[in-house]
Amino acid sequence: MRLSLCAIVKNEEASLMNCLMSVKDVVDEMVVLDTGSTDRTVAIAKAFGATVGFYPWQDDFAAARNESLKFATGDWILVLDADEVLKPEIVPQIRQAMQNEHHLLVNLVRQEVGATQSPYSLVSRLFRCHPEIQFTHPYHAMVDDSVASLRDRENHWQVVSLSAVAIEHYGYQPGAIAGKNKLARAKTAMEAYLSEFPEDTYTASKLGAIYVQLGEITQGIALLEQAIPKEGDPLVLFELHYHLGIAQTRLENFNAAKMHYQAACELPILRSLKLGAYLNWGNLLKAEGNLGGAILAYQQALAIDPQFAAAYYNLGMVCKQLGKIPEAIAAYQSAIQLNPHYAEAYQNLGVAFLKGGNVPASLKAFSQAIALYQKSNPQEAQRIRQELQTMGFKV
Structure with missing residues (x-):
C-alpha cells in the first residue's frame, strides 16, 4: 500500500522541515501545495523531493486540500499541516490499519501542544485514495461528509479510530495562535457556508465557538443550542455542549454551564478528548465551594492523562485552599515538571512553600515565576516583586 502525504502551505519555512522530516521515511511520496509563499517554503519542499503544486489562496481550506489530492498517486492519503509532525510510535498502527481492505477512513488523535484547555482532538487525516472522498467546509475542512455518503451506498466500508497520539500540533505555541483578524475571516466564511447549508451542525458548532471567542456570547449560545437536537454524532455533540459550557460560564450561568460539561463528559467518545470539559467542570465546582467535587473532576482528568x-x-489550587500544603506543593511540582514554563504554577508553589514555612524554597519559586512573567506579563512580574518587598523579602 503506497502512502501519499498531502500538505497545503503558505510561508511555512520555520516549521515545514520538521513536518517533512517526521514523514520522510513513512510516506512513499510528498505532495506540497503552495498557496502563495514568499519565503523559502517551496525550496524546502523541493529539497525533500516533494511534488510541489501552486494554487491561489481563496480563503477556503477545503478547496485547497482538494486541489492537493489531485497530485497524489498513493493508495492512501495522510494529511498534515506544516505546524504538525507525525509521531513515529504510531507508524506501525497506521500501516496495520491501511492493510485492512474494509477501512476507508482512519481517525487520528492530535495533541495540541501548548493548549491548556483541550490538549487532544480527533482528526480525519488518514483515508483511502478514492475519487469520491473530498474535503468540505471552508474552515475546519474535513472528509467526513463524503465518507458518510460513500458508506451509505457501499456499506462494507469502515471508519476506525486509533487511540494513541498520532500527530503533534504546534499551532498553540506562543505567537502561533490565530489573531482576531483571522477569526473574523473564518467567521465570515462559515457564516456564508451555513447560510447555504443551514442544517450543517458541524459548521454551527465551529461558528458558535468563534462567536463565543469573539465575545458575541448571546449569538453563540443561540446558534449552539439550535444545533444540539439536530445532530447525533457524539463528537459534534461534545463540541456543542463544551462550547455552551464556556459561553454560559462567561454569562455566569454556572448551573447551565455545569449541565453542559456533565453532558459532554457522558458522551461515548475517546476519553482523552474530554479533558477540557473535566477541567472546566472542576473549575466551576471549585468556584461554588464544592472543593471535593472539584478534586474529583481533576482526578478524573488525571486518570485519563497523567501528563x-x-x-x-x-x-x-484546591489543596492549598483546603490547607493541604504538602499535597498542594506536590501538585504544583508535578505541573512544573510537565511544563517548565508554567509561571502560575511557580507563583503558587512559592505561596505554598511560604505557607509551609519554607522561605528559601518559596523565594526560589517566586524568582522563577518572576523570570517567566518578565517575558510574558511584565506587570505581573513587577506586582509579585513589590508584594515580596512589602513583606521584607528581596528577589
Missing part, C-alpha cells in the same frame, strides 16, 4: 499539567495545577 495533563493544567489538572495538576488546579488540583494544587
